Amino acid sequence: MEKYRIYKNRLFSAVITILTVISIVPLIYILVLITMKGIGSINWDFFFNVPAPVGEGQGGISNAISGTFLLIILASFFSIPVGLLTGIFLSERAEGRFSYWVRVSADILQGIPSIVIGIIVYIWFVKQTGGFSALAGGISLAIMMLPVIIRTTQETLNLVPDSLKEASLALGVPYSITVLKVVIPAGISGIVTGILLSISRVIGEAAPLLFTAFGNPFMNMNIFKPVSAMPLIIFKYAISPFENWQNLAWGASFILIVFILVLNLFSKFVTEKWKTQF
Amino acid sequence: MKNNAPSKYTFVELSFEKLLNIASSITLFLIGAIFITMFHSSLQAIREFGIGFITGSQWDPVADIFGALPFITGTLLTSFTALIISMVFSLSISIYISEYLNNGMFRSFLKSLIEIMAAIPSVIYGFWGLIFLVPLIRNLEMKIGVMPYGVGIFSASLVLAIMIIPYASAIIYEVMSMTPKDIKEAAYSLGANKYEVIKNIILPYVRTGIFAGIFLSLGRALGETMAVTMLIGNMNIIPENIFSPGNTLASVIVNEFAEASGDLYFSTLFEIGLILFLITLIINMAGSRIIKRMYRPAGEK
Amino acid sequence: MENSVLNIMDFSAYYNEKKVLGNINLDFEALNVTSILGPSGCGKTTLIRCINRMHELVPKTRIQGQVLLNGINLYSMQPEIVRKKIGMVFQNPNPFPNMSIYENVISGYNLNGIKLTNFEKDRIVEETLQKVALWDEVKSDLHDRGSDLSGGQQQRLCMARALAMEPEILLLDEPTSSLDPKAVKNIEKLIYELKKSVTIILVTHSIGQAARVSDFTAFLYHGELVEYGRTKTLFTSPGDKRTEEYLTGRFS
Numbered sequence: 035m036e037k038y039r040i041y042k043n044r045l046f047s048a049v050i051t052i053l054t055v056i057s058i059v060p061l062i063y064i065l066v067l068i069t070m071k072g073i074g075s076i077n078w079d080f081f082f083n084v085p086a087p088v089g090e091g092q093g094g095i096s097n098a099i100s101g102t103f104l105l106i107i108l109a110s111f112f113s114i115p116v117g118l119l120t121g122i123f124l125s126e127r128a129e130g131r132f133s134y135w136v137r138v139s140a141d142i143l144q145g146i147p148s149i150v151i152g153i154i155v156y157i158w159f160v161k162q163t164g165g166f167s168a169l170a171g172g173i174s175l176a177i178m179m180l181p182v183i184i185r186t187t188q189e190t191l192n193l194v195p196d197s198l199k200e201a202s203l204a205l206g207v208p209y210s211i212t213v214l215k216v217v218i219p220a221g222i223s224g225i226v227t228g229i230l231l232s233i234s235r236v237i238g239e240a241a242p243l244l245f246t247a248f249g250n251p252f253m254n255m256n257i258f259k260p261v262s263a264m265p266l267i268i269f270k271y272a273i274s275p276f277e278n279w280q281n282l283a284w285g286a287s288f289i290l291i292v293f294i295l296v297l298n299l300f301s302k303f304v305t306e307k308w309k310t311q312f
Numbered sequence: 313m314k315n316n317a318p319s320k321y322t323f324v325e326l327s328f329e330k331l332l333n334i335a336s337s338i339t340l341f342l343i344g345a346i347f348i349t350m351f352h353s354s355l356q357a358i359r360e361f362g363i364g365f366i367t368g369s370q371w372d373p374v375a376d377i378f379g380a381l382p383f384i385t386g387t388l389l390t391s392f393t394a395l396i397i398s399m400v401f402s403l404s405i406s407i408y409i410s411e412y413l414n415n416g417m418f419r420s421f422l423k424s425l426i427e428i429m430a431a432i433p434s435v436i437y438g439f440w441g442l443i444f445l446v447p448l449i450r451n452l453e454m455k456i457g458v459m460p461y462g463v464g465i466f467s468a469s470l471v472l473a474i475m476i477i478p479y480a481s482a483i484i485y486e487v488m489s490m491t492p493k494d495i496k497e498a499a500y501s502l503g504a505n506k507y508e509v510i511k512n513i514i515l516p517y518v519r520t521g522i523f524a525g526i527f528l529s530l531g532r533a534l535g536e537t538m539a540v541t542m543l544i545g546n547m548n549i550i551p552e553n554i555f556s557p558g559n560t561l562a563s564v565i566v567n568e569f570a571e572a573s574g575d576l577y578f579s580t581l582f583e584i585g586l587i588l589f590l591i592t593l594i595i596n597m598a599g600s601r602i603i604k605r606m607y608r609p610a611g612e613k
Numbered sequence: 614m615e616n617s618v619l620n621i622m623d624f625s626a627y628y629n630e631k632k633v634l635g636n637i638n639l640d641f642e643a644l645n646v647t648s649i650l651g652p653s654g655c656g657k658t659t660l661i662r663c664i665n666r667m668h669e670l671v672p673k674t675r676i677q678g679q680v681l682l683n684g685i686n687l688y689s690m691q692p693e694i695v696r697k698k699i700g701m702v703f704q705n706p707n708p709f710p711n712m713s714i715y716e717n718v719i720s721g722y723n724l725n726g727i728k729l730t731n732f733e734k735d736r737i738v739e740e741t742l743q744k745v746a747l748w749d750e751v752k753s754d755l756h757d758r759g760s761d762l763s764g765g766q767q768q769r770l771c772m773a774r775a776l777a778m779e780p781e782i783l784l785l786d787e788p789t790s791s792l793d794p795k796a797v798k799n800i801e802k803l804i805y806e807l808k809k810s811v812t813i814i815l816v817t818h819s820i821g822q823a824a825r826v827s828d829f830t831a832f833l834y835h836g837e838l839v840e841y842g843r844t845k846t847l848f849t850s851p852g853d854k855r856t857e858e859y860l861t862g863r864f865s
Contacts, residue, residue, distance in 0.1 A: 039505060039508070040505070042507055043505040043506055043507040043508070046506075046507040046510075047412065047506065047507070049404075050404045050407050050408050050412065051408065051412070053400065053401055053404035053405075054401075054404050054405050054408040054422075056401070057401040057404070057405055057474075057477055058422075058425060060474050061425060061428065061429050061432075061474075063444070064432065064436070064437070064440045065428075067440065067443075067444070068436070068440070115335070116335050116338050116339075119331060119332055119335030119336070120332075120335045120336045120338070120339055122332060123332040123333070123335065123336045124336070126332075127332070129672070132333075132336070133336075135340060136336045136337075136339055136340055139339045139340050139342070139343040140339055141596075141600065142343055142593065142596075143339065143342065143343060143346075145531060145535070145592055145593060145596035146346070146535075146589060146592070147534070147535030147537065147562060147585075147588055147589065147592055148535065148537055149535075149537045149562050149565050149566060149585070149588075150350070150535075150585045150588060150589050151346075153565065153569065153581070153582065153585055154346055154349050154350065156569075157349055157353060158345075158349070177342065180339065180342075181339075184339065195707075197703060197705060197707040198707060198709065198710070200667065200703060200707070201703065201707045201708075201709065201771070201774075202709075202720075202724060203667065203670065203696065204665060204667060204696055204700070204701040204703075204775070205696065205697070205700075205720065205721040205724060205725070205774070205775070205778065206693045206694065206695075206696035206697035206721070206725060206778070207693070207721075207724040207725055208322075208324065208325050208693050209325060209328070210324055210325050210327075210328035210329075211324075211724060211725075211726075212724075213328075215724055216709065216724070219711050220710060220711060234431060237433075238432070238433025238434070238435065238436070239433065239434075240433075240434070240435045240537075240538050241434075241537040241538055241562075241566065244566060244569070245569055245570070265433055265435045265538075268433075268435045268436065268439055269435045269438070269538060269542070272435070272438065272439040272442060272443075272542065273442070273542060283439060287435075287436045287439060290433065290436065291432065291436065294431050294432070294433070295428070295431075298427065298428075298431060310710050310711055311710060311760065312710060312760075322691070
């Protein structure tokens with residue numbers, strides 16, 4: 035009987051360990067593959083040219099890189115102020131029915147599939163204005179960033195002790211200034227991390243851009259016109275039969291993953307350095 | 313310091329409160345607008361097909377006959393298959409991290425690896441799946457004697473499984489590490505070995521956490537778009553077996569939205585989006601109920 | 614009372630329509646220390662928070678009556694102005710964690726947007742830190758974080774922060790309850806010195822502290838002012854039975 039128990043224990047450990055290792059294998063393999071194939075496609079051309087037409091060499095993804103930046107800037111412009119203020123509101127005025135429904139709305143927003151957001155923004159902005167645009171793409175991404183910023187801001191500010199607010203109010207400082215100059219600085223690391231996290235979440239999204247920003251084989255910085263983006267290029271070129279385009283997709287995948295990892299590392303750094311000890 | 317000047321801040325005070333209210337209303341307004349747009353855009357299709365839309369298995373844009381059953385089946389099939397596959401690994405990883413590793417570099421390393429897994433975009437998983445997985449599956453299919461498409465429900469489910477592993481793992485190992493030390497130690501001191509402690513003490517204790525993890529993963533899987541689109545084979549049929557190509561609610565929208573001609577066609581794609589939206593909503597709400605109950609233990613039992 | 618600087622007249626306070634303070638009539642003598650004594654939940658903290666109008670920051674609160682500072686009703690002014698005239702120190706020291714010692718002391722000016730020259734700032738910081746007997750201990754570390762100090766030092770920093778605004782009245786809400794005995798002694802000594810320049814109202818649940826430090830004592834019970842008078846008189850021959858029972862420890 036004893037032997038049987040020992041045997042089961044050993045078997046279990048072995049199984050668990052093997053399964054864990056197996057789960058990690060695809061990840062490592064993906065990262066290695068992308069790095070190897072990706073680095074191969076990267077040259078000066080890659081960053082500064084637009085994709086070459088079929089049959090004329092490789093070109094680059096400068097339009098996609100700049101497009102992604104443009105979209106992130108637009109999305110941040112719409113989502114950060116609204117998200118911050120809403121997060122502050124939910125943290126400061128947690129009671130009441132209005133507060134409850136805002137919270138529920140933010141939760142629902144977070145769970146909406148990205149393709150659904152894409153087709154909705156299509157109706158709102160593309161159909162109405164008659165054309166795809168970076169603006170529409172930016173709004174799609176903003177809708178995806180918003181609930182993350184709201185939730186992280188709210189949770190961060192909830193952790194700031196009330197005693198800080200009281201100290202400031204007792205000095206005759208008005209409530210709004212107390213929030214702006216005392217509470218928010220105390221929670222700044224969590225707030226910035228939340229923003230970085232939300233950017234990292236949307237920078238790789240293609241579905242919300244398919245029918246809004248749409249993509250553009252040329253460089254474009256006009257927000258009222260369609261624009262390219264890295265995830266869009268990866269999608270389009272991955273399923274294409276042309277080797278040059280596939281190489282571009284590898285390169286774009288590599289750059290995208292590097293961006294995302296840098297964002298994540300940076301937000302860990304921010305948490306370390308800027309965290310307020312209470 | 314005597315400062316008797318009337319507060320120049322009063323205007324700022326009122327504006328600040330107003331600003332907070334306006335910003336918060338935007339979220340409410342957004343949700344309302346989203347619901348309204350979804351229903352309004354699906355209306356034509358809803359009126360045309362009624363309940364038959366959900367049970368209809370034919371998707372024929374030319375003849376204006378639309379039925380969503382192939383895609384509902386595709387979504388459920390891929391999501392549940394992915395869920396089952398991933399839960400095996402999520403549980404293993406969580407158990408390994410919380411019970412077989414002591415706090416140390418390796419533990420943080422594994423946790424970071426899992427975070428990275430969650431951060432990789434869907435398109436990249438899809439790309440990798442196309443290049444690496446599909447040829448393998450094709451070989452497998454040839455060996456078993458099935459049509460060697462390579463793409464299909466099975467390939468999509470596999471990649472989907474890989475993508476959702478980090479979500480369940482994160483929740484489960486979080487809850488596992490919160491298991492009170494004393495009940496574990498009590499079991500160990502009675503002579504139980506690691507396997508027995510995990511099986512009899514820890515797993516039952518974290519049961520709620522496991523359910524939360526399941527719901528969270530399922531919610532993610534249902535809404536997953538890009539990787540699934542790239543691997544599912546784009547056929548508007550009800551899959552006959554696990555290796556069959558098919559389409560999910562999300563992937564059919566990707567594949568057909570650009571070519572939808574005619575108001576009815578367009579409207580049916582929105583109804584598909586609506587169905588997807590509602591399914592995900594229900595699963596997510598059920599999941600957050602469970603999570604909320606999980607985090608209340610100290611105060612309100 | 615010859616020289617009362619603060620008068621509370623027919624004052625009641627409510628939370629959620631429940632009366633937490635009832636019909637208080639109390640006068641505070643200028644440049645003296647008045648203790649507010651009583652068991653937990655008797656309303657003493659509520660009372661001082663009504664003086665600097667912090668009580669109303671909580672939703673569902675209501676007040677009735679008047680609080681006069683030099684004859685002017687504090688409830689007819691803007692609350693921020695009131696709070697600049699009346700300083701408060703809290704039970705648990707709460708220096709601003711993101712600010713240095715220097716910045717903490719003049720935070721009242723900075724946060725209120727009151728411009729001062731560097732010279733004026735330096736002067737205020739040094740004078741106030743001298744007043745709270747902290748200057749010698751921190752003068753070479755003024756730009757270190759406020760929260761790196763010990764509990765007793767932090768509390769004195771908080772007192773400096775309040776005093777820098779030159780308030781007429783300083784409210785102390787159980788300022789020593791989280792401190793070690795040595796720190797308590799330091800603060801009690803400080804209170805004795807400070808009353809020369811500012812009127813002090815001290816909330817405490819320690820009968821000993823009230824006896825050691827205050828000139829006048831008010832005894833509160835269940836939101837009512839039971840008795841009030843010179844500390845010596847109150848302690849040696851209390852007029853009300855309840856006061857006597859509290860002082861002799863029959864309830865706490």
